[in-house]
Amino acid sequence: MSIYTKPLSELATADLQELLDAAAVENVRLEFKAEIPNKDETLKKLSSFANTFGGYMVVGAKAQSTDGRIEALPEVDLQAGYKQKVVDWCFGGASPPLTVEVSDPIATPAADSRVCYVVYTSESDTAPHFLNGRKGVYLRTDEFSARFEARLADENELRHLLDRRKLILERRARLLRRADQRFERYALNRAQELNANPMPGGKKKRLGANLTLCVVPRFPSRPLAEHAALKPLIQRNTVDWHQTMFPKAYTPMISQHESVIVLQPGADFSLFEVNVWGMLFYATNLEAEAGGRVGIHLHHLAGCVLLFLSHANKMLGALGYSGSILIEVRLASILGVPWLYAPREWPEFKEGSQLDEGAGFAIETTTAVLDEKTDKVAMEVLQYIGFPPTGLTL
Numbered sequence: 001m002s003i004y005t006k007p008l009s010e011l012a013t014a015d016l017q018e019l020l021d022a023a024a025v026e027n028v029r030l031e032f033k034a035e036i037p038n039k040d041e042t043l044k045k046l047s048s049f050a051n052t053f054g055g056y057m058v059v060g061a062k063a064q065s066t067d068g069r070i071e072a073l074p075e076v077d078l079q080a081g082y083k084q085k086v087v088d089w090c091f092g093g094a095s096p097p098l099t100v101e102v103s104d105p106i107a108t109p110a111a112d113s114r115v116c117y118v119v120y121t122s123e124s125d126t127a128p129h130f131l132n133g134r135k136g137v138y139l140r141t142d143e144f145s146a147r148f149e150a151r152l153a154d155e156n157e158l159r160h161l162l163d164r165r166k167l168i169l170e171r172r173a174r175l176l177r178r179a180d181q182r183f184e185r186y187a188l189n190r191a192q193e194l195n196a197n198p199m200p201g202g203k204k205k206r207l208g209a210n211l212t213l214c215v216v217p218r219f220p221s222r223p224l225a226e227h228a229a230l231k232p233l234i235q236r237n238t239v240d241w242h243q244t245m246f247p248k249a250y251t252p253m254i255s256q257h258e259s260v261i262v263l264q265p266g267a268d269f270s271l272f273e274v275n276v277w278g279m280l281f282y283a284t285n286l287e288a289e290a291g292g293r294v295g296i297h298l299h300h301l302a303g304c305v306l307l308f309l310s311h312a313n314k315m316l317g318a319l320g321y322s323g324s325i326l327i328e329v330r331l332a333s334i335l336g337v338p339w340l341y342a343p344r345e346w347p348e349f350k351e352g353s354q355l356d357e358g359a360g361f362a363i364e365t366t367t368a369v370l371d372e373k374t375d376k377v378a379m380e381v382l383q384y385i386g387f388p389p390t391g392l393t394l
Helices: 013-021 039-050 082-092 155-196 227-236 298-319 367-372 374-385
Strands: 030-033 054-059 070-072 115-122 138-140 150-152 210-217 239-241 244-246 253-256 259-263 270-275 280-285 287-290 293-297 324-332 339-341 348-350 358-366
Touching: 013 070, 039 054, 039 082, 039 115, 039 138, 039 150, 082 115, 155 210, 155 259, 155 270, 155 280, 155 324, 210 298, 227 253, 227 259, 227 270, 227 298, 239 298, 280 298, 293 298, 298 324, 298 339, 298 367, 298 374, 324 374, 358 367, 358 374, 367 374
Parallel strands: 030 054, 293 339
Antiparallel strands: 054 115, 138 150, 210 280, 210 324, 239 244, 253 259, 259 270, 270 280, 287 293, 324 358, 339 348
């Protein structure tokens, strides 16, 4: 049947008539609803599809109570904003959020003012999806059931779903670990390059205290772009920075497995990486010199955090990703490095880390929050870092 093969945007009256002509029967991937289901019922049905094999819910189609065979298209009244309502329910009512598609209203063979809707969700790589405020996880029943309905998963089924999600989380950790290793290797090579021919009386160059900030889909379950598309994507999506742009034009770009990396998008010791899974990784040296001393300049740190988040917001939009994200932040080589603050060019220093060589944390948020409240997200990151230190203000 064409409902399984056509994009939802192309479904039409003839496809509804086909369901009637074929006497379609509800199955593990298809359900008929004579009336518009409420939020609770919608989430229950769609989460059971996502946790099993994916499926379609036809709203405005009536099935027989005995065997689930379609018998009529009673249709429903046109619903203002129905598509966005279902999307919002699925984003806010399930954890992790459900990804769904909702058709435009489809005219029925009766050709009156009433319509049908088709709602679709695919088998989810981020399953199990729990419903907020409800216990357990719903699955779509199999062919041995009298009727195809949503039911709670048993222990073995839940373990299987959790194993499926575990693979996604392991991928996310692996992507970040690989990006960290690439930056460490680049910083070492860059230091050797800069020190090979030092300026007379110049100091040895080294990475020193540094910041890495990674913005990644919370569940990177599928590639968001072809590898060949990453370089032009970077070139088209820059942000204003220091009267120029970030990443800086004409900086070296290299292609690595699944990724494109920009070397020196900002300072000497800096790097930006984007990969096909939607991970955006930023790294930079933080040390600055003032009054003959070296420290971590508060304004520079704050500026880097805001710059990276602003650029990540633009890149995620260009990649077409919308949903939950994780922001992972790490400070490294900070032991004994003081905080630096320079009001009116007179530098002030405050004691830095006395015991910790580094620190790291993660913040969960969404692309919508990052887009609407970038400054607020940046402030949350800075508060986790723990500055401004006592006695210093931004």
